[in-house]
Amino acid sequence: MSNVPHIISSILAGLGTTIEAAVGGIVVTIVVALIAGLALLSPRWPVRAVARVYVEVFRGTSEVVQLFWLYFVLPVLVGLQLVPLFAGILVLGLNHGAYGAEVVRGAVRSVPKEQYEGAVALNFSPAQRMVRVLLPQAFAEMLPPFNNLFIQLLKSTALLSFISAGEITERGELLRPVFGADIGWIYGTELVLYLLLAILITTGMRALERWAARRLGRAPVASTAPVLSVGGGGTG
Amino acid sequence: MNWDWQAAADAIPLLLKGLLVTVELTLLGSAVAYALGLVLALLRRAGIPVLSRLVLFFIEFIRSTPLLIQVFVLYWLVPPLTGITMSAFVTGVVALGVHYATYTAEVYRAGIEAVPKGQWEAAVALNLPRQRVWTAVVLPQAIPRVVPALGNYTISMFKETPLLLAIGVLDVLNRAKEVGAETFRVVEPYTLAGVLFLLVSLPSSLLARRLERRAERA
DSSP, X not given: OTTHHHHHHHHHTTHHHHHHHHHHHXXXXXXXXXXXXXXXXXXXXXXXXXXXXXXXXXXXXXXXXXXXXXXXXXXXXXXXXXXXXXXXXXXXXXXXXXXXXXXXXXXXXXXXXXXXXXXXXXXXXXXXXXIIIIHHHHHHHHHHHHHHHHHHHHHHGGGGGGGTOOOHHHHHHHHTTTXXXXXXXXXXXXXXXXXXXXXHHHHHHHHHHHHHHHHTTOOOOGGGSOGGGGGHHHHO | OOOOHHHHHXXXXXXXXXXXXXXXXXXXXXXXXXXXXXXXXXXXXXXXXXXXXXXXXXHHHHHHSOXXXXXXXXXXXXXXXXXXXXXXXXXXXXXXXXXXXXXXXXXXXXXXXXXXXXXXXXXXXXXXXXXXXXIIIIHHHHHHHHHHHHHHHXXXXXXXXXXXXXXXXXXXXXXXXXXXXXXXXXXXXXXXHHHHHHHHHHHHHHHHHHHHHXXXXX
């Protein structure tokens, strides 16, 4: 029992790294997913082909294998050793960005065709169509799947223990041989921390969802909803 | 380039052995996930308030915490607590199976909810016993619909098995590590490990996508 405060504080020392890895991974994921997702929708086939190869390679090979490859193989090939945390962020972002690219592609394609045609009729340039009409509407569609993706990414930060990045999981594994009797506290602390971080991500994403719905005039407020929308149920 | 074809050729037999273990883990883990997921989905619908709350919490908890830590808990914490010791391979199957059961439970739930209400009402009108309603009416309609989604989770599981090298399961990646330690060459074994994953998961995804399209048309 007397070891418990020490165990908890040792694991908490890795919390900063876990958060850095998760936040960094999320940022890379968003950037990569947007670029690759829009590239998948490009009218030029070479652009689509490059994006497709990226998506399939990163979705098709295992995330752990990617981590090992980037951390152990890349230095041999190009003579450049990445810092563990940086390598981790890169793999987390590139891997989940490949899944996110499909989310972006699907969300943009789910915007009603009339919206696109309207933008064409208004003589918007392709960039204006995307930025002013399609993306703002697609954005709301992307949020729930991105929430799932970010939770996956958070869980994947545990893999960084394989390359000694010093995050929560690795701290716990360093403690395990020494504090064998209190092993329940080690994993209990870790699980609670991951659960709290997951709740934090979901809470943030839910707030974003409400904000996006309001901005698009889709706020699901029953009292102010137009009467017309009530009739919709009968036709299906 | 730093690629040695001879080293690559030497590494392949061992990697294929590892791939067999990876595939075994995935298939057995899927069997656990398919069965346990259905149990979880049915328990959630059993209409016992405390139980469905507990199941929901279990699902959310397992889904929000890393598989790697669940593996560690099963491998290091469960034996001293319960006296049950499992080999690393069995631990892997159980961990993968339980983790993915929380995903398949949601898949089954969506499938069950998609069964038209009229089917339930007809079953009640025919005075079928509760058990028969499930086995003869609801599940035969719900399960074919969810097969593609289940298949996708099997593919995800396949790609997550390498983390079991943390407890010494001899999967593809662990074999690649072994080769690397023996020959001091990392480029070939790790690259080939990635290629092997790609070779299995690409055709599987294509197959799942085709099944999905067929299910949508039906």
